Amino acid sequence: MSAAVSRVAGPVPEDPAIVSFPVHRPRRLRRSPAVRRLVAQTRLHPADLVLPVFVREGIAEPVPISSMPGVVQHTLDSLVAEAERAVAAGLGGLMVFGVPEAKDGRGSGADDPGGILNVALTRLAEAVGDRIVVMADLCLDEFTDHGHCGVLDHSGAVDNDATLERYAAMALAQAAAGAEVLGLSGMMDGQVGHVRATLDAAGFTDTLILAYAAKYTSGLYGPFREAVKSSLVGDRATYQQDPTNATEAIREIELDVAEGADIIMVKPGQPHLDIIAAAAEISPVPVAAYQISGEYSQIVAAADNGWIDRERVATESLIHLRRAGAQIILSYFALELAERW
Numbered sequence: 001m002s003a004a005v006s007r008v009a010g011p012v013p014e015d016p017a018i019v020s021f022p023v024h025r026p027r028r029l030r031r032s033p034a035v036r037r038l039v040a041q042t043r044l045h046p047a048d049l050v051l052p053v054f055v056r057e058g059i060a061e062p063v064p065i066s067s068m069p070g071v072v073q074h075t076l077d078s079l080v081a082e083a084e085r086a087v088a089a090g091l092g093g094l095m096v097f098g099v100p101e102a103k104d105g106r107g108s109g110a111d112d113p114g115g116i117l118n119v120a121l122t123r124l125a126e127a128v129g130d131r132i133v134v135m136a137d138l139c140l141d142e143f144t145d146h147g148h149c150g151v152l153d154h155s156g157a158v159d160n161d162a163t164l165e166r167y168a169a170m171a172l173a174q175a176a177a178g179a180e181v182l183g184l185s186g187m188m189d190g191q192v193g194h195v196r197a198t199l200d201a202a203g204f205t206d207t208l209i210l211a212y213a214a215k216y217t218s219g220l221y222g223p224f225r226e227a228v229k230s231s232l233v234g235d236r237a238t239y240q241q242d243p244t245n246a247t248e249a250i251r252e253i254e255l256d257v258a259e260g261a262d263i264i265m266v267k268p269g270q271p272h273l274d275i276i277a278a279a280a281e282i283s284p285v286p287v288a289a290y291q292i293s294g295e296y297s298q299i300v301a302a303a304d305n306g307w308i309d310r311e312r313v314a315t316e317s318l319i320h321l322r323r324a325g326a327q328i329i330l331s332y333f334a335l336e337l338a339e340r341w
Helices: 026-030 033-039 076-089 116-128 160-177 191-201 219-227 247-259 270-282 293-304 310-324 334-338
Strands: 049-056 072-074 093-099 133-138 181-184 208-215 263-267 287-290 328-330
Touching: 026 033, 049 072, 049 076, 049 116, 049 334, 072 076, 076 093, 076 116, 076 334, 093 116, 116 133, 116 160, 133 160, 160 181, 160 191, 181 191, 191 208, 191 247, 208 247, 208 270, 219 293, 247 263, 247 270, 263 270, 263 328, 270 287, 270 310, 293 310, 310 328, 310 334
Parallel strands: 049 093, 049 328, 093 133, 133 181, 181 208, 208 263, 263 287, 287 328
Antiparallel strands: none
């Protein structure tokens, strides 16, 4: 009797060459919610999620953002209240963006200890800093009167090296204010290494850097620009990455890791699942993805029109990012979903 036939349970067929094996039915693993839950390969947990929040100077009440229904520009007090909700829901972190009243060419409010972002970081660090990770957006675009992510030279182009000096000043202000993670989002060459050296020299050796290593230029940033009252005219294509390219994203990731990034991020998330997957394959540090404002608003708009189920599609969209390899996900859905799980 052949070895193959000897392993078949039951009577041996008259013709040993004809062996009937059980039919494999993958659907058995999908037969009930309990079974599907048992064998699920990708899971979401509130601790994986970071909630982006906006804090605006000079307002007495939260201001709704029309293109991002459900999202507001916070006062300092309402920001702290939102942070307490995030803690109660078990979220992993908060990414804080400041919306100042006054802007200028160098973004002076960005490193002013009395500026709205740094004051907000201090309030959050004091209120919830031992219970949730407080992250700061480190970029000049919210603070410049031209809306670019850096300072401009005499020709109107972004000056990479002059911008690095402004980022270093911002980093020191944000670290001193209590931010545990600094999100370098400006896509300047050498930004991670310059900020890391500055922080270390000042004694902030434990402050983490989240590098927006692969930040693509995109039409999906529109609602965010309303949220931060952006002054931008034109685009940021000379420093953000071209959506047609993938190889340079890997190069950027490798450079940021070599310069000392503690976490790297891909932005936007859903359009660049391939980049998230590639980053997860090569990165020795955690990989984050940012589901940006336009991604959020598309889902909300379709749900508000009754075309899709908001909670189901929002959850599915985050699962896509997680399955692609994102360990950390920034999403405006973070709090509402975590409170329902």
